[in-house]
Amino acid sequence: MSLLTASNLRRAYGPLPVLNEVSLSVAAGEVVSIVGASGAGKSTLLHILGTLDRPDSGTVTLAGQDVFTLNDTQLAKFRNEQIGFIFQFHNLLPEFTALENVSIPGFIANRNEREVRQRAEQLLAKLGLTSRQGHFPSQMSGGEQQRVAVARALINQPAVVFADEPSGNLDSRNAEELHQLFFDLRDEFGQTFIIVTHNEPLAALADRTITLRDGQVVL
């Protein structure tokens, strides 16, 4: 059964059609890569699948919820609880430590403070960052910061994690480690990942690759 189903998504910016009848589905536990030339509409699609943007028409059902029937407040709650994000630039909050950055989405979800902290510590340990948990982003390497962003994406046990060029800012060794981490998390927890990437080794490793061309899925 599919975890995520998108049907007939359309999105235009002014007169420019960017997504033209995009339909796809993703099963739980899949690592799916989305590839395509620059301007093909990958980030636009990811933002809609991740509920950060609404389509002009079409539907997205995620974890049984037809997401765009929700109003903005309901959607923000759903996103916080069900979706994790990893971006090219980690977007960690500079004035908070690694442990605090990872914990914040858990606090926003109103979860028990002690449990959130415990899970944040466990995730950081799993990602080899225990000695960094009191460090601020500026005190960590790019690879470490990106691993903190992965832990943050996982804190609320989301149904799916979306990543937009997650290794775009990393050297090849750190990129490889990050990619391996996605597959480890999939194997250990059945975590689903949908990843926009120009990184060919990552796209080749994915369970499935969806190619976009001129706003359409290439069949």
Ligand SMILES: Nc1ncnc2c1ncn2[C@@H]1O[C@H](COP(=O)(O)OP(=O)(O)OP(=O)(O)O)[C@@H](O)[C@H]1O
């Ligand atoms: N907010 C916006 N306003 C107007 N046009 C936009 C906006 N966002 C994206 N576009 C346009 O939509 C098209 C698709 O952009 P998108 O970022 O989805 O492509 P992409 O495949 O992710 O590209 P890249 O690989 O370069 O990141 C491009 O022509 C882009 O200029």
